[in-house]
Amino acid sequence: MASTTDTILKNYAYESEAVRGQLAKILNHGALAGTGKLVILPVDQGFEHGPARSFAPNPSAYDPLYHWQLAIDAKLSALAAPLGLLEAGVAEFGTDKIPTILKLNSANSLSDVKDQAVTASPQDAKRLGCAAIGLTIYPGAENSLAMFEEARALIAEARTLGLASVVWSYPRGGALSKEGETALDVIAYGAHIAALLGAHIIKVKPPTEHLWHPEAKKVYEEYKIPRATLKERVQHSMQSAFAGRRLVVFSGGAARGTQELLEEVKQIKDGGGSGSIVGRNAFQRDKDSALKLLAEIQSIYSIHL
Ligand code: FBP
Numbered sequence: 001m002a003s004t005t006d007t008i009l010k011n012y013a014y015e016s017e018a019v020r021g022q023l024a025k026i027l028n029h030g031a032l033a034g035t036g037k038l039v040i041l042p043v044d045q046g047f048e049h050g051p052a053r054s055f056a057p058n059p060s061a062y063d064p065l066y067h068w069q070l071a072i073d074a075k076l077s078a079l080a081a082p083l084g085l086l087e088a089g090v091a092e093f094g095t096d097k098i099p100t101i102l103k104l105n106s107a108n109s110l111s112d113v114k115d116q117a118v119t120a121s122p123q124d125a126k127r128l129g130c131a132a133i134g135l136t137i138y139p140g141a142e143n144s145l146a147m148f149e150e151a152r153a154l155i156a157e158a159r160t161l162g163l164a165s166v167v168w169s170y171p172r173g174g175a176l177s178k179e180g181e182t183a184l185d186v187i188a189y190g191a192h193i194a195a196l197l198g199a200h201i202i203k204v205k206p207p208t209e210h211l212w213h214p215e216a217k218k219v220y221e222e223y224k225i226p227r228a229t230l231k232e233r234v235q236h237s238m239q240s241a242f243a244g245r246r247l248v249v250f251s252g253g254a255a256r257g258t259q260e261l262l263e264e265v266k267q268i269k270d271g272g273g274s275g276s277i278v279g280r281n282a283f284q285r286d287k288d289s290a291l292k293l294l295a296e297i298q299s300i301y302s303i304h305l
Pocket of ligand 1: 042043044045048168170251252253254277278279280281
């Protein structure tokens with residue numbers, strides 16, 4: 001019988017064995033190995049929000065090696081971070097203990113421009129033994145078209161190096177209202193654009209019930225696309241990512257209560273989501289609490305498969 005990983009990899013049959021091998025490395029690692037589900041630790045918030053906003057709640061987290069150890073001890077699927085953080089730990093931890101995703105572009109809160117600078121290359125990812133590159137697009141932003149072109153080039157280069165690609169699709173900027181950024185039609189659209197750009201793994205925020213684009217709103221209402229529960233909205237997000245043929249993980253967001261987060265994870269799982277990417281909710285807790293939370297999240301994804 002084909003394993004769950006093999007079944008998922010059939011959706012990537014157009015890719016080289018090397019790229020599929022990197023996807024398999026992530027899918028077959030850690031506590032969720034072989035389940036088809038993923039829990040990833042992203043640590044690019046120091047770049048995006050600044051060090052104190054990211055690490056002051058748990059000062060151990062100022063140390064890049066802390067995040068490597070956390071991802072390893074929590075038996076996560078992968079650690080995703082910008083260049084410097086991966087360079088800081090790779091000599092000590094190597095690449096077998098935790099698959100890594102090199103985040104190639106970064107925004108920062110000192111500038112309100114809705115854009116990301118390319119701060120590393122696919123070659124760096126290869127040099128550091130990463131399984132994948134990661135990059136963010138901002139659908140809707142003034143500069144979104146250039147970001148899509150940048151994504152095309154980075155994904156193509158990663159492919160020639162045998163690396164997989166993870167796209168953070170975060171609609172924002174331009175005409176989008178704050179409420180619009182996480183509206184169901186907008187998140188589904190962002191997931192679809194990432195799939196069309198060739199992302200293997202897509203990362204989106206959990207969508208709300210809100211509908212933003214007036215023309216899309218009419219269609220959602222005419223076809224009565226269910227959206228009352230997060231489970232239904234996750235189902236629709238998966239449907240928009242090639243009818244579930246792409247892995248889609250949902251981000252954790254700002255730190256909040258354990259029960260609220262676990263309830264959200266249950267709904268993501270029930271909606272057929274591929275997993276979670278949990279940063280601040282993990283590393284802003286003390287290590288024991290983070291390990292407990294990450295184990296609970298992973299156990300939700302591994303039951304009733
Ligand atoms: P969190 O779990 O901390 O929300 O991390 C997920 C993430 O995508 C990070 O990779 C990124 O730095 C952050 O969210 C960006 O969040 P925002 O765009 O809301 O500032």
